[in-house]
Amino acid sequence: MVPLSYYLMLSAVMFFLGVLGVMLRRNAIIIFMSLELMFNAANLAFVAFALYYHSLSGQIFVFFVMTVAAAEVAVGLALIVAIFRTKHSINVDQLSSLKG
């Protein structure tokens, strides 16, 4: 049996890798993957503690999160296609036409 704290540590590490990915990478699709990593880090913690507490609510919540993440990616990829059409690039540094 793997101790509970290992799950929490793994999920914290995954979460911070995701944060770093969003902050440092400039490719919109990689940023998206990093966001997914952060969502799934939280999912891992939820599932591990749902097992620990013997409660189903944590596990069911993960299904909600997965559905939401899928919807978010569907909209996000559509927006990336749209931005590629206007800028011919998916580098987020190119998104700089809005300013005061």
Next chain:
Amino acid sequence: MTAADVYAILPLIVLGGASVVVLLGIAVHRSHSLTLILTLTGLVAAFLLLPLVSIEAPRQVTPLLVIDSYSIFFSGLIIAASFIITVLSYSYLSQQRGHREEFYLFLLLATLGSVVLVASTHFASFFLGLEVLSVSLYTLIAYSRKEYGIEAGVKYLILAGLSSAFLLFGMALVYSELGTMKLAQIPTSLSNPSSGVSQVFVLGGLALIVVGIGFKLALVPFHLWTPDVYQGAPAPVTAFVATISKGAMFALLLRYFTVVNIHNYPSLYLAFVVIAIASMFIGNLLGLLQTKLKRLLAYSSISHLGYLLVAFLASGPLAAVAVAFYLVTYFVTTLGAFGLITIMSNSDRDAEDPEDYRGLFWRKPWIAGSFTAMLLSLAGVPLTAGFVGKFYLVTAGIGSALWLLVIVLVVTSGIGLYYYLRVVVAMFASLPKGSTIAPAMRISPHFTGALAVTILVLLLFWLGIYPTPILRLIESMVTGFS
């Protein structure tokens, strides 16, 4: 789930049903006015059901939602604001090319998400309501598929996704220590800690949740998306982001963080004080530097959410009334300001440059007059709704002896007055000789948009001169929710 439960959530069912009807309606017959009528019918039906449902209140419907007078009041506010935005969108979209009907579908879904948010009592309904709102907003912001709109949409998507991830991880941390996902149980679990509950993890989780909430409310330091999204989104969508999305989140924050009794957690309390002061200062100071009207209103909304936090931190019985009343006045004023931008915009761009407003009074006195009223209300000048709202915020702050926050509120409002007045002065200035009128200004206001704005101006003065009826309503519905 009993029949009474289903009855209690009928407004939500109607909103969800209306979005399905609009979706199928578009598939069968694509017509702009028909879609508008279906949308408005759904919103009116949901609104009219609220008083009927309040007979059943308060009622816990499954562990996820609570229908009480507090959530009914804010649902009513959200649905009414959504009605106004739908009407404004009609006059905005009438000038646009391309498919216009799906816009209303996303408006309905975003409204549904906001109503779920104010009624949520559980992490699951909180997260789902928030995401239904956010995902609809990504689409709405990028709806025009012009360069600016898509850029604003991508920026909002990445940052909102990041904040949702923070929120979710915060929920996971709280769940890992307390073993509950019910929002109302968190304070009781905290005050009777069972063995092994680490306060550090819980406070860390709550801090991450505050990051997620602070992003949605555009509080400093989570405000960086605000000016760009306000500028890039179509004017009616900006109105939605500024009012409904923030109001729903603030209602949830008020309900649960008042129960937690924030004064018991000095670190959390201090964090909110710093956020409030920073929002008031940065919102008003950076507002001074803006020339584009939509960016100016973005900084204005940052400072207004900072003002709201003053009453939120006061957390007396008066605080809930002050926050609810201020939200009503903020909704009326902000919708009015963006409504006026909407009716002056044309198919190429939104009217937001200083040239669009220079000398406006001599060409369109009614529009300039209404805009002046809205800006003065945002600044909090007497006889307008904004003044009465700010008066209640200050009273709530003084009642809890939050002197520092109240002083900052008064000082920064004074700074803010300057940039609102600058726009007013520009509207009354005379046109330089030989200059042509900007193309955005040649449009005569669409009838529906003008009607919505007229109603908002009347509401503005009504709330500013005789606010007693609405205050009574708020006192009876909002107090005693905890």
